[in-house]
Amino acid sequence: MKHDTDAGTCERQRLAQGNVAAVERCSCGVIKLVMGPMTLRFDADALVDLQQTLSAALAELRGRTSAVPTPVFASMPRGQA
Numbered sequence: 481m482k483h484d485t486d487a488g489t490c491e492r493q494r495l496a497q498g499n500v501a502a503v504e505r506c507s508c509g510v511i512k513l514v515m516g517p518m519t520l521r522f523d524a525d526a527l528v529d530l531q532q533t534l535s536a537a538l539a540e541l542r543g544r545t546s547a548v549p550t551p552v553f554a555s556m557p558r559g560q561a
């Protein structure tokens with residue numbers, strides 16, 4: 481199925497919500513990462529790869545400092561995309 485929210489053929493389900501981002505699954509299979517005014521689309525494999533990259537970055541940060549810095553996007557308003 482083609483991703484098309486304008487035509488109403490796609491239904492969204494919110495999978496998770498944090499202070500910085502939300503993750504939604506579309507009925508067509510697209511997974512959306514919503515951060516403030518920005519929405520990134522992934523397939524499931526790409527989302528897993530992103531999670532692994534973020535985990536590796538956090539592990540690297542923890543290895544270099546005693547505290548993880550505040551995320552840059554922490555002050556952004558929550559998106560409604």
Ligand SMILES: [Zn+2]
Nearest residue numbers: 483490506508
């Ligand atoms: Zn869709």
